[in-house]
Amino acid sequence: MLLMLAQWLGQEIRGFNVFGYITLRTVLAAMTALVISFMAGPRVIRWLAAKKIGQAVRQDGPQTHLVKSGTPTMGGALILIAIGITTLLWGDLTNRYVWVVLIVTLGFGAIGWVDDWKKVVYRDPKGLASRWKYFWQSVIGLIVAIYLGMTATVPAQLELIVPFFKTVSYPLGVIGFIALTYFVIVGTSNAVNLTDGLDGLAIMPAVMIAAALAIFAYVAGNSVYAKYLLMPYIPGAGELAVFLGAMAGAGLGFLWFNAYPAEVFMGDVGALALGAALGVVAVIVRQEIVLAIMGGVFVAETLSVAAQVLYFKYTGGKRIFRMAPLHHHYELGGWKETQVVVRFWIITIMLVLAGLSTLKLR
16 A cells, blocks of 8 residues: 555656655655654554564563563564665666665665564574574675675775865775775674664664765765765765665654654664665765764674673673663663663764764865
């Protein structure tokens, strides 16, 4: 029904010849994805509940989380449905970058779906074995990295751009580009997944970063603006703004149901997909460092886990944090869940503004 409605709407709007305007289609994509999320959300939640696809809660975590046990999870499928339909409706389907980002998003979403399904349906606490999860992430990440590296059409696509400086960049070569791209896609995917531990904690930063990256994508795909703002011009990259608009709208729609107290959780199906999507877009528009700045919360959460594991291993059981990832450390320190979430949102807002400032501060 939603697909039929979207097709009809697309036919009507096409009559007004708006498809030449990326900015308008980006706004319409955000609105469309938001409406789809609102309309499909209750049905998806009811279906997940009927199938008893409920979240298992860590017994060694904050005791306040025990009441969340059984809350429907795998709600990230709702986000992917909204993004997929909206991008197919408003995106330029002749643009190769649109298909690259869609394939990466849905591919990582499929990995997360299998992992979640094993956990909640087959009651396997380990889900998809880590080695297999990492293997399939690596397969998709490497294929996309090789494709983007081998099809680069301008020298700037194989350079690492350093923000805040006018002409500072480092040539990577094809091999270096492939390695960096793989690291960014897989790393960002897992970073968002680690952050997704509290109601609304991961989705709002993802929405804000997606919205900011839409601006970078639009500028990178416009030769005039790219030259004026001293950014690399990437032909065709501007179309990614439409995808990112869909991602932001779908994320906001999901937040309606994921806000505290959450009616549904994103699960790996959503977290892995959204992280990978942000990573591949940042690579295409050559803003990997800016992504690390804007996604500082994701970076901190990941580093907290790595530091905790290494410190625990080499000190014979001692810990740096009360519990990792970092958001649990603050919970166990006395912060309420809503305080942690909102404060991490505020930090992300400041970091996104810092990232956006690199457009002009050079």
